Amino acid sequence: MRTITVVGASLAGLYAARELRAQGYDGRLVIIGAEPHPPYDRPPLSKDFLTGKADEDQLALSDAEETDELAAEWLLGVRARALDARGRTVLLEDGRTVASDGVVIATGACARRLPGPSLAGVHTLRTLCDARALRADLAAWPQRVVVIGGGFIGAETASSCVALGHDVTVVEAAPLPLLPQLGADMAAVCAGLHARGGAELVTGTGVAALHGDATVRAVELADGRMLPADVVVVGIGATPNTGWLAGSTLALDDGVLCDDGCVTALPHVVAVGDVARVGAARAEHWTSATEQPRVAVRNLLAGHTAETVRPLPYFWSDQYGSRIQFAGRRRADDTVRLVEGSPEEGSFLAAYEREGHTTAVLAVDRPRPFTRMRRGLLAAVPVAA
């Protein structure tokens, strides 16, 4: 291969570029990024960056030395608009084209928004620009902040807003936040972090409308309640960025469909990170974005699926001074057993079990035994045929 193009200057895109060089590819390497910034780390955006503990330079994923070593052509601040039917030419929105022998799709996902006109004071939190804008709005305080969505972004943002001195309400449509991820018992425990941290949690009701003239003034809930708001953060999930692939021959269905080795129906096109649906699953985890590129690049360079990923979902979240870590795949009927500590003391380790096997593990401020159990789960992940 003489030219490989990585579409998406993201965490997964950068890891793919690193892997290409590490695995011996010495041809032309083009990296296309829709955002103007070089690759940066997103997890701190809702935490240390929002509270001002970390600045933009600390978000950088790479440095000048590595950038030199990668010897890539960076096309930043320009969006990919299409991939031709053969998967050989990437068309950019400014009309340029990049002819490629191999393509790594790493275009990520974008934050889902609420329908309706856009009002000042209403934010999503996904990109550095989003985080800058929210940070600026939070600089004046105290403000009434309503966070819509009690998932990780919502909970972390709420926690940061409380730390900044704001009056915070979290609205979750489901009976509990994180219900699908953690199950009812553990979701209830984690929901308790909001109250302990000083945020109000409203569950079981969706949002009917946002009110305001040019600037948001209130959030109207589906049950008729009206929550006054100066700042609204919408954290209701993300949609994979596949729109630009609409004219290609690639199969798209909540992500770019890939086999277990991150390879699409075209052997010279692979996909990694939030945009990739690998096997039958799409994961929006930092860990997937860093683990998939090694396998994807190996298969891209081999020209076929020589290796498959062995995913063990892992995510963490820092909220109200507590660190939540979860690994594994729980099913609805798994039983939960407390292994160490207790929710009352604020630190515990819990195992999800089925037929005598551990399927998943959850820890709040128990990193060491969590790591031990996570490694045990990892060793038990079967190698896909």
Added chain:
Amino acid sequence: MIPVCRLEDLPAGESVRVDTTPPIAVFNADGEIYAIDDTCSHQDASLSEGWLEGCLVECPLHAASFDLRTGRPTCLPARRAVRTHRVSVDDGTIHVHLVAEEGSAA
């Protein structure tokens, strides 16, 4: 020079955090005692709570791995070394010498 604990209170495979500023992590790696800065150079996590295997400690948050002898990361996502500190055992007590030796930048 800061006393850490009795040698017998830090068996092989164990680690302890010293609440200096910045905090330091002391490890017993198969009988050899090492001290490095406790905070992972990638993101805020305590290496004393990491996974110790031989002379390597794996960060409990994102699995960056550091060589206790040099402080250098052996894999991503960490790219910067953590500082190493000299340790000694006097009369059965482990001491950390706070004259920091810069872990050379990898």
